[in-house]
Amino acid sequence: MTTSTKDSGFTKWHSDDGEFRRQVSSFRDFVEASPSARFPAEANRYHLYVSYACPWAHRALIVRKLKGLESVIGVSVVHYLLGPNGWEFASPKEVPGATLDEINGARYIRELYLKANPEYSARYTVPVLWDKKENTIVSNESSEIIRMLNSAFDAFIDPEFRDITFYPEDLRAQIDEINEWIYDTVNNGVYKTGFAAAQDAYEKHCRALFQSLERIEAILANNEFLLGSRLTEADLRLFTTIVRFDPVYHGHFKCNLKQIGTGYPNILRWTREIYQLPGIKETVNMEHIKKHYYMSHTQINPLQVVALSNGPELDSPVVKPAARPY
Numbered sequence: 001m002t003t004s005t006k007d008s009g010f011t012k013w014h015s016d017d018g019e020f021r022r023q024v025s026s027f028r029d030f031v032e033a034s035p036s037a038r039f040p041a042e043a044n045r046y047h048l049y050v051s052y053a054c055p056w057a058h059r060a061l062i063v064r065k066l067k068g069l070e071s072v073i074g075v076s077v078v079h080y081l082l083g084p085n086g087w088e089f090a091s092p093k094e095v096p097g098a099t100l101d102e103i104n105g106a107r108y109i110r111e112l113y114l115k116a117n118p119e120y121s122a123r124y125t126v127p128v129l130w131d132k133k134e135n136t137i138v139s140n141e142s143s144e145i146i147r148m149l150n151s152a153f154d155a156f157i158d159p160e161f162r163d164i165t166f167y168p169e170d171l172r173a174q175i176d177e178i179n180e181w182i183y184d185t186v187n188n189g190v191y192k193t194g195f196a197a198a199q200d201a202y203e204k205h206c207r208a209l210f211q212s213l214e215r216i217e218a219i220l221a222n223n224e225f226l227l228g229s230r231l232t233e234a235d236l237r238l239f240t241t242i243v244r245f246d247p248v249y250h251g252h253f254k255c256n257l258k259q260i261g262t263g264y265p266n267i268l269r270w271t272r273e274i275y276q277l278p279g280i281k282e283t284v285n286m287e288h289i290k291k292h293y294y295m296s297h298t299q300i301n302p303l304q305v306v307a308l309s310n311g312p313e314l315d316s317p318v319v320k321p322a323a324r325p326y
Helices: 055-066 110-118 142-151 170-187 190-195 199-222 233-244 244-254 266-276 285-298
Strands: 005-008 012-014 044-050 075-076 129-133 136-139
Touching: 005 190, 044 055, 055 233, 075 233, 110 129, 110 136, 110 285, 136 142, 142 233, 142 285, 170 199, 170 233, 190 199, 199 233, 199 266, 244 285
Parallel strands: 044 075
Antiparallel strands: 005 012, 044 129, 129 136
16 A cells, blocks of 8 residues: 655655555546547647656656747746645746746645645646646646647647657557656656665666666667657657756666766767757756755755766767668
8 A cells, every 4th residue: 555654845655565656647638629629729728837857747848849839838837846735836036947826826736736626635746737718737647748739739839840740650559669668667767766665676676777778778779769760759758767867866866777978878879869959958957857856855865965967968969870771
């Protein structure tokens, strides 16, 4: 049975066997292009609540940027520190990069959840896709939010962005397959490693994580991206974990068998290539990322000392692998 305890304002979620088990998202509706849908796509109707620190929210920020949706879907950014009351809003003057909630006037993300469902009793997570017309949450599941952003709003964006898709029909089966094992062992694997409360659980998930990194390294030895020459949602979902790996997960979560910067040259090349795509760099706020992890997880880092390293230099020139038939 999953239990929760409080430790200096941070909620720990683990089972009696020491395993970290992630909460399943509660709001799972969809924005659709059809005007008859429960949540029809409209410009300026929906709003995205995110944290720069959170890799799941980071996915949504990236797709919003790459699909040219900035004038269609607004965004609010919470404080990097996750405290006793959960994610909190702050002014840019207090916390550079953060915003106040100018849509609902909330102080905490939890207020949005309780506004959408007064009986809600689970965790208050980001990202949140909010419907300003219905005053409710459409979704708090990042994998589904990025699918909506990928195609539902194409009628409202500039023509240059309409043909961009990160979930092309001919690659969907392959994307779903690679997403499944990368999510389990890498995206969530770093958390299962870092939040493990038993030695056996830690070692099991740490080894599985690095086995998958070796598998990814081999894939990227021949491919520009995970599924060949096309950037897909599989790359974007993995990128938000890898960009945090050396600065945070390697030390803070004890994912320390290797570093990306010194142990995985193909993954490093791939990370740099995605980071250097127009608009991606501005979605990566390393100050929020490091301060969130090192200062929020006080059961792991009780003195809240923040590591100096930002990881490998990501602006270095990229040498792509030789062209191959995919």
